[in-house]
Every structure is written in C-alpha cells, then in structure tokens.
Amino acid sequence: MERRNALKTMAGAVGGLISLPAWANGWTAESIPSSQPFISTGQTELLAEMVETIIPATDTPGAKALNVHQFVQKMVADCYDKTAQDRFKNGLESLDGWAQKSFGKPFNQGDVAQRTGLMTQLSKSDDSAQKDFYGLVKGLTIRGYMTSEYVMTNLTHYQFIPGHYYGCVPVSKK
Amino acid sequence: MSYFNIDAQAQNTYDAIVIGSGISGGWAAKELTGKGLRTLVLERGRDVRHVTDYPTTNMQPWEFEHRNQLKLDVREANPIVSKCYAFYEGTEQFFVKDAEHPYVQEKPFDWIRGYQVGGKSLLWARQTQRWSDFDFQGPARDGYAVDWPIRYADIAPWYSYVEKFAGITGNKDGLATLPDGEFLPPHEWNCVEKHFQKKIAGRYKDRHVIMGRAAHITQPQPIHFQQGRAQCQHRTICERGCPFGGYFSSNSSTIPWAAKTGKMTLRPHSTVHSIIYDEAKGRATGVRVVDTQTKQMHEFYARIIFLNAAALNSNLVLLNSTSHRFPNGLGNDSGVLGKYVAFHNYRAGISAEYDGDLDSTTDGRRPNSPYIPRFRNVEKQETNFLRGYAAGFSAGRSSRTDQSGVGADLKESLLNPKLGGWYVGSHMMGETIPKETNYVALDPSLKDPYGIPQLKIAIAYDDNDDKMVKDYQEQLTEMFTEAGFKNIRVRDDHRNPGLDIHEMGGARMGKDPKTSILNKWNQVHHCKNVFVTDGACMTSTSTQNPSLTYMALTARAADYAVKGLKKGLV
Numbered sequence: 120m121e122r123r124n125a126l127k128t129m130a131g132a133v134g135g136l137i138s139l140p141a142w143a144n145g146w147t148a149e150s151i152p153s154s155q156p157f158i159s160t161g162q163t164e165l166l167a168e169m170v171e172t173i174i175p176a177t178d179t180p181g182a183k184a185l186n187v188h189q190f191v192q193k194m195v196a197d198c199y200d201k202t203a204q205d206r207f208k209n210g211l212e213s214l215d216g217w218a219q220k221s222f223g224k225p226f227n228q229g230d231v232a233q234r235t236g237l238m239t240q241l242s243k244s245d246d247s248a249q250k251d252f253y254g255l256v257k258g259l260t261i262r263g264y265m266t267s268e269y270v271m272t273n274l275t276h277y278q279f280i281p282g283h284y285y286g287c288v289p290v291s292k293k
Numbered sequence: 294m295s296y297f298n299i300d301a302q303a304q305n306t307y308d309a310i311v312i313g314s315g316i317s318g319g320w321a322a323k324e325l326t327g328k329g330l331r332t333l334v335l336e337r338g339r340d341v342r343h344v345t346d347y348p349t350t351n352m353q354p355w356e357f358e359h360r361n362q363l364k365l366d367v368r369e370a371n372p373i374v375s376k377c378y379a380f381y382e383g384t385e386q387f388f389v390k391d392a393e394h395p396y397v398q399e400k401p402f403d404w405i406r407g408y409q410v411g412g413k414s415l416l417w418a419r420q421t422q423r424w425s426d427f428d429f430q431g432p433a434r435d436g437y438a439v440d441w442p443i444r445y446a447d448i449a450p451w452y453s454y455v456e457k458f459a460g461i462t463g464n465k466d467g468l469a470t471l472p473d474g475e476f477l478p479p480h481e482w483n484c485v486e487k488h489f490q491k492k493i494a495g496r497y498k499d500r501h502v503i504m505g506r507a508a509h510i511t512q513p514q515p516i517h518f519q520q521g522r523a524q525c526q527h528r529t530i531c532e533r534g535c536p537f538g539g540y541f542s543s544n545s546s547t548i549p550w551a552a553k554t555g556k557m558t559l560r561p562h563s564t565v566h567s568i569i570y571d572e573a574k575g576r577a578t579g580v581r582v583v584d585t586q587t588k589q590m591h592e593f594y595a596r597i598i599f600l601n602a603a604a605l606n607s608n609l610v611l612l613n614s615t616s617h618r619f620p621n622g623l624g625n626d627s628g629v630l631g632k633y634v635a636f637h638n639y640r641a642g643i644s645a646e647y648d649g650d651l652d653s654t655t656d657g658r659r660p661n662s663p664y665i666p667r668f669r670n671v672e673k674q675e676t677n678f679l680r681g682y683a684a685g686f687s688a689g690r691s692s693r694t695d696q697s698g699v700g701a702d703l704k705e706s707l708l709n710p711k712l713g714g715w716y717v718g719s720h721m722m723g724e725t726i727p728k729e730t731n732y733v734a735l736d737p738s739l740k741d742p743y744g745i746p747q748l749k750i751a752i753a754y755d756d757n758d759d760k761m762v763k764d765y766q767e768q769l770t771e772m773f774t775e776a777g778f779k780n781i782r783v784r785d786d787h788r789n790p791g792l793d794i795h796e797m798g799g800a801r802m803g804k805d806p807k808t809s810i811l812n813k814w815n816q817v818h819h820c821k822n823v824f825v826t827d828g829a830c831m832t833s834t835s836t837q838n839p840s841l842t843y844m845a846l847t848a849r850a851a852d853y854a855v856k857g858l859k860k861g862l863v
Contacts, residue, residue: 172699172700175704190360198359198362198364235700257699262360264707266354266360268355275708277354280528281527281657282526283527283656284481284656284659285656286481286483286655287484287653288656289652289653289654
C-alpha cells in the first residue's frame with residue numbers, strides 16, 4: 120500500500136499544481152427553469168410532494184429539498200417524446216383523484232403512510248396510465264437524487280479526479 | 294481571382310500548406326514548422342484552444358441540466374451523429390451536426406465528423422497499436438487490394454518518434470503480431486482480467502490478452518512537460534477535452550508546439566474547395582478555400598501541400614481538384630481515386646458474468662482496457678474468411694441497489710449499494726477487405742452550403758464480414774467458457790459502416806501508379822508536391838486503431854518532403 124499512497128500523494132500534487140483559469144469558477148450551472156412553463160405551479164408543488172414521498176427527508180435532505188422535482192419536469196419537457204409527456208401531465212392531473220379514491224383526501228393532505236401506500240398501489244396497477252406514470256417519475260426521481268450535488272458530494276463521495284486506477288483491491292479495504 | 298496583384302499573391306504564399314488540423318494534420322504542422330517551413334494550416338471549423346475552449350471539461354455531473362442526456366430535439370435533428378457513443382450533452386460542441394455538412398448515402402453510412410481545430414483528435418478513443426509485417430504483407434499474401442509499398446521496418450523508427458512525443462502507455466509484450474513501442478508504464482489489470490489472461494495463455498499458444506496501449510501520459514517525461522502536459526488524472530471524460538493534457542490531441546500537443554515555432558499561420562473557418570494544379574509547371578501551386586464566415590473564395594499558394602482533411606474529406610478534395618490534366622480528380626490517372634474504401638467491423642460483442650474473485654474489487658477509473666491482438670489467419674490462411682479481428686476486453690465489479698421500494702426504505706437502499714458480481718465484456722474490431730464497389734464519389738448535382746459537391750458514399754459489409762462476426766462470437770464464447778464466465782450473451786448490432794469512425798482508403802498507397810494514388814512516401818504519384826497522410830492513404834485496414842499509423846506516416850512523409858524540397862525531388 121505504500122506505493123499506492125505515494126501515487127495518491129503524487130497525483131494530488133500534480134492536480135494541485137495545475138490551477139484552473141479564473142473563468143472556470145463561473146461553472147456553477149443551477150438548473151434553469153424552462154422558458155415556457157411545462158406544468159402549472161400547482162402541479163409543480165404536487166410533483167414536489169410526490170418526489171418527496173418517493174425519497175423523503177430523513178436525517179439527510181429528501182428529493183424535494185434537492186429540487187429533484189425541477190429536474191424531473193425539465194427532463195420530461197426536454198428529453199422525452201410526446202407520449203411520455205402526455206402520460207406525465209395526465210398522471211399529475213389524475214394524482215389528486217387517485218388520492219381521493221385511495222385515502223379520501225387530496226394527495227398533499229395525506230400522511231406519509233397514505234401517500235407511500237398510494238405510490239405502491241400505482242406501481243402495481245393494471246392501468247398503464249398509473250403504472251407508467253409512476254415508473255417514469257420514480258426513475259427520474261432516483262436519477263435526479265443520486266446525481267444531485269448534495270448526494271454525490273456528501274453521501275456517495277463521487278471522485279471527479281480519482282488520479283488512479285487500482286485493479287485488485289481487497290473488498291475489506293474499501 | 295486571376296487578377297491577383299503580385300503583393301497579394303506574395304502575402305498568400307507560404308512554404309507549405311496543411312489541409313486539416315486533426316490528428317495527422319497536427320503532426321504535419323508540427324513537423325513542417327519544426328523544419329523551418331512557413332506553414333499555413335487550414336481548418337474548416339472554428340478554433341478550439343487547449344483548455345480555454347473546453348467549456349464542459351470541469352463540469353460536475355450535476356451541473357449538466359440533463360445529466361448528459363441528449364435533448365429530444367437534438368436527437369431528432371441529428372439521427373446520424375446521435376448514434377455515436379461519445380456524442381452527449383457534454384460533447385455536442387465538438388461534433389458536426391447532421392445538417393451542417395450533408396452527404397448522399399447511396400448505402401447507409403454513419404459519417405461521424407469533428408470540424409474544429411484538433412478535429413476528432415479531441416474525441417478519439419486513444420488506442421494506439423503498431424502494425425506488424427503480418428498486416429503490411431496482408432494484401433500481397435491474401436490477394437486483395439494492392440501490395441503495401443512499405444513494410445514494418447520502414448515505419449518502425451517513425452512509430453518510435455511519434456510515440457515518444459505523444460506519450461503512449463503500454464506494456465512490452467514481445468508479440469510478433471503487435472510490435473512493442475516506446476511505452477510509458479502500463480495501466481493496472483483487475484483480478485478478473487488477470488484471471489482471463491492466465492486462462493487464455495494456458496489454453497491457446499497463439500492468443501494473448503494484453504493491456505491496451507493508449508495515448509495517455511502515465512508518467513510524464515521532459516518532452517511532455519515542455520508541451521505543458523501533465524500526468525493523466527483518470528477522470529475518463531477525455532472527449533470533453535483534458536485540461537491536464539493527459540491524453541494526446543492536436544489541441545494539447547502538436548498545434549501549440551507548431552505555433553511556438555512562430556512559423557505557423559492557423560486559419561480556421563477555411564473549407565478547402567480544391568487543390569490548384571498548374572499545367573505548365575506540372576505541379577500543385579496552392580489551394581482554393583471558401584471562408585465559411587464570408588463564403589468568399591480565397592487562394593493560397595505553397596511549394597508543398599499536405600492533405601489531412603480526414604479520410605473521406607481528403608478524397609472529396611482530390612476528386613474536386615479537376616483540371617485539364619486531371620479531369621477525374623488530382624492524381625487520378627488510374628481511376629481508383631475514391632475506390633477501395635474500407636473500415637473496421639465493430640458489429641459484434643459479447644458479455645458475461647463471473648462469480649469468482651468476490652473478495653476483490655477496483656478503485657478509481659481507467660481510461661484504457663485490455664486488448665486481444667488478432668489471432669486468426671496470422672501465419673497462414675486457416676478459416677473460411679480472409680483476415681481477422683482484434684478485440685477489446687474488460688471486467689468490472691457491479692454494484693446493485695434494490696430499487697423496488699418507496700420512501701425511507703428506498704432511500705436507505707439507494708445509499709447503501711451492495712457489491713455485486715463481476716461483469717465481463719468484449720467487442721470485435723474486424724479488418725474489412727477494400728473493394729472497388731466500396732467507394733465515394735462526387736454527387737453530380739447536390740452541393741454543400743459552400744457550393745462544394747456533396748460526397749456520395751456507397752460502403753457496405755459483405756459475406757467476409759458476416760463470417761467474421763460469427764467466428765468472433767464463437768471464438769470469444771469458447772474463450773469466455775474456458776475462463777469460467779457464466780451467462781454468456783453474444784450480439785451483432787448490425788450497425789452501419791461509419792460508426793466505427795475508422796473509414797480508410799480511397800487514395801491508397803501502392804507501388805504501381807496504375808493501381809494506386811500515392812507512392813511509398815504518401816506522395817501523389819502524378820503530382821509530387823502533394824502528400825496525403827491521413828486515413829485516405831490506407832491500402833488496407835488491418836485491425837489496429839489507425840491513428841498512430843497516420844501520425845507515423847505523416848512524420849515520415851514530412852521528413853521526406855522537406856529533404857526532397859532541398860534535393861528538387863518534390
């Protein structure tokens with residue numbers, strides 16, 4: 120491991136010697152809202168509650184605090200075809216109705232167990248409008264959460280510049 | 294243009310002109326300026342300066358609005374380039390969009406292009422293997438194309454020359470099929486790759502699994518520091534441009550080196566229309582250029598011209614350079630110009646799993662992978678198809694998360710991935726046989742946005758390629774089985790030619806001017822001051838990634854050209 124530590128140190132030193140140009144500091148792209156609103160403000164709030172239900176705040180922030188709902192709608196608006204976009208919009212329009220049927224209240228007024236229960240129902244639904252809508256939002260929620268700055272920096276410790284590749288590392292050392 | 298006054302003509306006159314600034318054009322620029330020639334480098338795209346013009350190079354994953362996924366409108370507007378593995382949100386700026394340079398697909402062909410200073414050298418996969426005499430002797434032994442006018446001994450010193458400057462990582466494996474080079478320390482293997490290597494060595498005398506040779510600086514030498522380049526940092530986002538200069542590109546290496554001589558004039562936004570041939574002098578005198586910003590035509594003059602526009606575009610320039618002497622394209626007395634184009638067959642792949650070595654894993658990332666040199670038909674013909682294939686190979690440890698739940702359970706599971714088993718995979722890189730029927734030509738009526746004829750492309754697979762795909766699948770299945778890999782799956786993605794981005798030939802080298810365009814010095818047989826040293830010159834393709842050979846041929850030709858100028862041979 121001595122060689123590895125030496126390499127690590129060296130790699131760090133090399134990285135440290137190279138200072139990036141000043142303009143590089145400007146690269147902190149916040150997610151910019153689409154110029155045309157893709158869904159209404161009310162639906163955005165609903166979506167925020169839905170992604171928060173899928174990945175809630177615990178001792179670390181949940182999907183809503185990490186703006187994952189903004190990511191989800193941006194992805195659907197920019198990267199998906201009309202079929203998926205319609206499924207997404209129709210799902211958001213129907214969500215309160217589905218909640219009423221499931222626990223007798225609008226979605227946002229349900230408690231955690233009720234909202235989580237509805238998500239599970241949607242995932243198992245025979246109705247593709249429900250199942251596919253849920254699958255789309257859940258997939259993008261996971262992606263947005265796992266690739267958020269907070270998670271990659273504080274929880275999964277992404278290495279932008281590893282500086283090395285070690286081929287055979289004992290699992291116990293990881 | 295014919296009434297140019299003498300001052301203007303003098304102002305537009307250089308010792309040498311290099312058409313293109315990609316991997317071979319960059320080398321031509323470096324070599325010619327290094328030998329004291331005032332050199333004009335013409336690039337059809339915009340300038341891309343090292344570091345400052347890599348807008349996404351230091352962006353973190355979360356800084357990409359779409360996490361590097363292409364927007365739907367980009368995909369819909371660009372069905373061709375969107376197929377390229379390296380085209381994503383972070384690299385869009387370095388690829389030619391489909392509408393920018395239209396071409397005619399007489400047969401389906403995915404033409405992937407990079408029009409900017411540095412060309413595709415910014416984007417390449419950086420694998421750099423030497424050819425051997427098994428490759429150079431191929432056409433003569435097996436009776437296809439024409440005999441190469443050079444052998445390994447002719448190019449070996451030039452491989453060394455370019456390798457030292459570019460910085461090539463690799464291991465000295467002592468294989469006759471893949472000669473060793475001037476290597477920086479090799480990358481590490483993982484446990485499963487080592488296991489595979491051992492199993493294959495035990496089972497086959499003639500099959501080898503080696504660490505890939507790649508244009509990455511694993512241990513910088515003084516020559517690399519002089520270029521302002523540093524050790525590769527294993528970010529593995531090379532195609533966005535590397536601020537460390539960790540891999541070789543024209544932008545990080547040859548172009549700034551040429552600029553430092555003070556002898557280079559770089560002119561971006563300059564699409565070459567044609568090479569000017571002077572009937573009285575019996576030589577080329579310069580080039581006609583369309584300025585892509587003003588759409589005006591300009592002429593530039595020089596004593597020698599290096600054509601490095603990338604394989605198919607170099608064909609286009611030659612085909613469009615017509616004169617009374619050369620009605621069918623510059624140097625095309627033989628009629629073979631544009632024909633015998635070939636490429637690499639990347640259609641097949643194989644993947645599997647391995648349930649051993651579960652006590653080990655990997656750490657960090659590696660911009661390279663192991664490589665299996667060609668083992669078919671090496672010493673003699675032994676299969677029902679001509680030639681053979683090399684293969685990439687790699688193994689990695691998967692991690693799995695249970696994503697079935699919802700709520701706090703799901704979150705817990707996402708943040709605590711379980712180490713899964715090993716996955717292994719390989720892809721083929723097959724030699725295709727150059728044929729007269731695989732050709733490019735000028736479309737008689739369609740023009741590009743600059744009034745230059747569109748290229749008509751007719752390139753397809755044949756029966757030899759299909760047989761090779763099948764053999765690769767069978768042989769790799771056998772090798773994977775030998776190694777104890779499980780759940781083996783083979784594929785043939787039937788991708789179009791072109792997506793390999795290894796198109797070659799059309800202005801091939803040869804001994805006989807009746808059947809080739811270029812001689813053994815990459816010099817146009819019938820127009821001695823024009824040199825073509827990019828992929829267009831290739832007589833056959835072998836299986837190696839071709840860029841290293843273009844670099845070596847370019848340095849060799851530039852050396853000959855400058856010596857020849859002094860002796861009056863050029």
